[in-house]
Amino acid sequence: MHPEIKLKQIKVKRRLSLLLFLAALAFSIWYIKFDFMEFMVGIPIFVRFLVVDFMPPNASDIAKYMKPVLDTLAFGVAATVISSMAGLLFAFLMANNTAPHPALRVVLRGIVSFLRNVPFLVWTSILVVLFGVGAMPGIFSLILFGVAFLSRVYAESIEEIDKHPVEALDAAGATYWQKLKHAVIPQFMPGYISWTLFMFEITIRASAVLGLVGGGGIGSQIKQTMDLFQYSKTATVITIMVIMILAVEFLTQRIRERLI
Amino acid sequence: ACGSSGSAPKKFVIAYLPQESDEKRAEINKDFETKLYQQLGVPVESFKATSYNAAIEAMKNSKADLAVFGPFSYIVAVERAKVEPIAELTLPAMAGKPASVIIVPKNSPIKTVADLKGKTFGFVDPVSTTGHLLPKAVLVKQLGITPKELESGFFKEVSFAGGHDKAVLGVVRGQYDAAATASMIPATLESKGLIEKDSYRVIAESESLPGTAVGIRGNLPQDVKTKVKDFLLSYNYPEYFKNAFGSADAKFIEANDKNYVRIREIAKSLNLSPEDLLK
Amino acid sequence: MKTPIAHKPTQRKQQLFFLGMFALFAPCLAYIDLSYTQFLDGVARIPWIARTFMQISFSELPRLLAELLSSVIVAFLCVVFSVVISILLAFVMADNTRPNRFAATLLRVFVVVIRTIPTMIWVLLSVASMGFGPMAGVVGLLFPTIAFLIKVFAAQIDESGKDIVEAIRATGGTWWHVVFNGLLPSLMTSFLALIAFKFEITVAETVILGMVGAGGIGVLLQEYIGYYDFAPLAMGVLVVFITLFLLEMITNQIRIRLVGSSR
Amino acid sequence: MTNLLTIRNLKKQYSSSTTALDIDHLQVKEREFIAVIGPSGAGKSTLLRSINRLVETTEGSIEFLGCRVDQARAKELRKVRSQIGMIFQHYNLVNRLSVLENVLHGRLGYMSSWAGVFNRYSESDRQEAIALLHKVGLENEVYKRADELSGGQMQRVGVCRALAQKPQLILADEPIASLDPRSSTVVMDAIHRNCTEQGIACLVNLHQVEVAKRYASRIIGIKGGKILFDGPPEALTEERASHIYEGKESEMIEQSKELMYA
Amino acid sequence: MTNLLTIRNLKKQYSSSTTALDIDHLQVKEREFIAVIGPSGAGKSTLLRSINRLVETTEGSIEFLGCRVDQARAKELRKVRSQIGMIFQHYNLVNRLSVLENVLHGRLGYMSSWAGVFNRYSESDRQEAIALLHKVGLENEVYKRADELSGGQMQRVGVCRALAQKPQLILADEPIASLDPRSSTVVMDAIHRNCTEQGIACLVNLHQVEVAKRYASRIIGIKGGKILFDGPPEALTEERASHIYEGKESEMIEQSKELMYA
């Protein structure tokens, strides 16, 4: 095709996409009755709220927040370890180069996708009905979420490994399990470590959110202090949470650098 | 949402707070909004707020104009958002009945509140009237101790379940030795099939509560307030009350801030008065 | 003793990792103190809840879909606004285009802090300050979304190297020329891919926004959960699942088209 | 000399249109060192991989030491494979394991699944593996990680892995195509010396005719999946060799023309 | 002939220990076509980039047409840069834009931020850009995307971009180092012909001494940041050239030794 004509076509396409986009934007603004004035007023209100009501942080209850912090970390560790074990099993059954049966693979992928795509706050609520209150429903929903996430990323890492060494073992007459142990797992190890550490970071964040719906941990302190209008305490809790998350990220990053 | 203080609003926003006593609300009947619109001449919108401090902050920021409060949230709202009482919602079915209960599992050895010493206990939420304030007052009164003593060392452990249903589930599923909740919640959960029949036992009951307060944003023009008040007092569409508050024979009556004196006392005695919170 | 065969350092590192993992796990599990009977009782209730969920009801479908649409729209508007704001800021922060070292560092600190606070907390805060409704959702989501986009855009700009920057600079072009005539055209596709990716995440987030008070389908889900209406809840869960699943497929396709990889 | 391998009427089609391999008859006897030459895409790799069934053939029979490889069940196939060593162009080592572990992988075919998974290599296996590594000049690399080695060293590990199998036959698919001339010599020497000393037959795919002539006792020329030449190195005249590569060269000229005008 | 560029006591240090560039005095007159040669790391790129201040110098002065480049404020610097065209080894084109747009980037230095961002190139700019493309044989590529071109074509676009600036001076940093011999000739011809015709002075870094000798009116030899040779091509004897590259060659031998034993 003549390049000039092609260029024209691209231009027409671009115009059309732009038009489509603008139409979608207009529809959206109309549908949720988006009021631009309200929006522009809303942001300063929000920022003022953060600055005036939250500052200065009130650290008088700081001792009281240590237990939730510990809770959150313990939740994170337990959920990460358990879901990494379950995720490992799922991943090997799911990855196309290690799956024992294609049908199993498809079924598992479906289940995992379902677990992942239903918000984990919904899972938490269902688990409360099953197990009652306390740590259990929170932990279990973190695990459900973790299994779904990890089995997917583990499976992707397994699929990404170099298949040539596996072939070499095949040629030497190795069995399925031997190939798994000697060719697949060693290559998958860096991916496993890296994703598991990442999962730990995510669970720490997630368990902070969990607290907002009554799952305990540091998040419930945020909710409680806000409900009591003790915003300056909320600021303290959020600061503690930020420090905790940054510390965890820093730590996992160090471990990752050391181990891989 | 609205114009600055004093001027007439461009639209009128109603917030329904999470009610501690409510049944499932189907979509709130539009009849109320339509008629109010005819009265005020500006569009009327309504929201269901999931947390009561969101609703109170909204009124403070002139983003909501009218709200149906619970007793405790009402006294906080008066303080924080300069809300004025405009009417009161009465539910004849609830009148004179205990507002909250303290329950234990069916076959628990606990017979009286005195037996609760050294046990685990679940309240609903620090800001819940029926799930925290009233039951705490009951405990303080029946045990004859100070709130301080109750908080430090009477129980083995005190938790906030995060919801009335969760407090009940906590008792029935065995995580709490006892819990406080609004009086009709256990029966509701029973009817939903979430807990088995007769799986709990009531060991203490609280006093009854005044009606639900309806508050209006204080800095609205007087004529708007008057119009809204007149409208509320004359409104009588049973379908609306059934959908919004679970009882067809509910109605709006003249507001009386005096009804909340008792709640204020209780809150004060438990160090949860608005002044304590908002200092 | 048999002759050792392994590569010691690698083996030791891996052993250390697992050792550390389980050494932490045991005390944590003990600390959390999960009750065995609670667990068994809960598991015994699974068939019952599964049966309850099977009574899926279609009566709430229209409401669910309407609210779903507003959730998606909140995500859409939020991403649109965030893109507008973050694109230029990303060029301020990226190492190879930053006009001022101080501004770049300041921005970097902001981005880290904002990103560290989970999205739901932002929404909770905005709901508390602005009241309920989609507007609070948009404003609350704006902060983490902007921070995310600045970060990934800046990383992408850094990756594109100094070549084009120098070429435009050498002709006497201004900073704006470097950004708009040089870098943006070449980064457009990868930016679009990132935007599609973020949109997917944001929709997943807006779906649960309602659970902390902003509008959308989450409000309905929260309501069903609150009243234990499992039949419509099952429908809601299904609607959410199908939406997010389709969205994932579509954005994956878009990403493959744009940059030739799914991640 | 006895027959190790007999191939009859072998056909392999990857898709219905093209026949990648079409061999009427091919026998490999004990101790033969056979070089397989031919242009790219001729079917050399396909031939080698059919022999230990890394690719499934479409029709025909492959008999190795009296066992029909093409019809073997899982267990028989494992046995056949354990008797056939293989060396790959890209070494196919497990990067994150030690050199020694990679060599010991050659023993897996003789162990139970269980024993293999838990590294229960016998002490004699270990000692022999180390001895092999000494023999190819890797005495200082035994405990290094495979990815710390240079290409030539990696391929020598690959050779040791194949030898660790104590095979009857070694298949080598372009073992020196990724190596510089120096390393190539070292590796080909190692393969040739060990095969000769231990009486192992060898089928090696090669790109370079000179290398083939230097080492092989027999050369097979393949083009378009068919055997065009089969005989001693002396019989492979310039003319015959260029006949085998013919189509290929003109193709290469085409390509470079395209490059020029690009 | 008037002086375009005067460099005095120029020093550039990337880190405190090493001096990348150390030039006492260097003048470039109008219409000169100067080739800069020297081993890798000699400081050729640093010299060129100092001239339009893509790298900041440590001390000394650079004067271009009466303007102190090293001290120029943002606006002056922009003006200087718009008068100096630059050609890069890796072309540095914006891949996803059309060839024409890339050439028009040469005009950005003469436009306001606003006009540039909205592509408000004047019609005469457009016509001239197209004419330039015709001149270097890219008449069929005007509306192609830059990444659809071959290396030689891309570099010709780079040349056009520099010419579109209507510069007084062109700096070319190894413009042909990534090209095959054929394309190299085309590109060097284009640079040389246009500079000569339009009276543009040119400083071009080159690796190959023969190419330098073929095109340049003056050759500068750099090593270790210092000028070792400055004179007409004829004066650059074999001996002097090898002196410039001396250290380098022994280094290369070292390297290949390492490779052999690796």
Ligand SMILES: Nc1ncnc2c1ncn2[C@@H]1O[C@H](COP(=O)(O)OP(=O)(O)OP(=O)(O)O)[C@@H](O)[C@H]1O
């Ligand atoms: N997995 C496959 N799927 C489809 N066709 C294949 C596959 N492997 C090989 N082929 C085709 O079969 C024919 C023979 O390929 P083969 O790899 O055996 O050639 P070769 O002689 O080893 O070539 P090279 O020297 O490039 O390795 C070629 O036409 C090739 O394109």
Ligand SMILES: Nc1ncnc2c1ncn2[C@@H]1O[C@H](COP(=O)(O)OP(=O)(O)OP(=O)(O)O)[C@@H](O)[C@H]1O
């Ligand atoms: N950005 C930089 N940071 C630190 N040192 C640098 C940098 N750029 C160049 N150098 C050093 O400055 C010296 C001169 O480098 P320069 O790139 O000017 O050499 P060159 O002659 O262009 O070499 P080549 O032929 O490899 O392009 C070298 O020692 C180099 O390592």
Ligand SMILES: [Mg+2]
């Ligand atoms: Mg091959």
Ligand SMILES: [Mg+2]
């Ligand atoms: Mg250079």
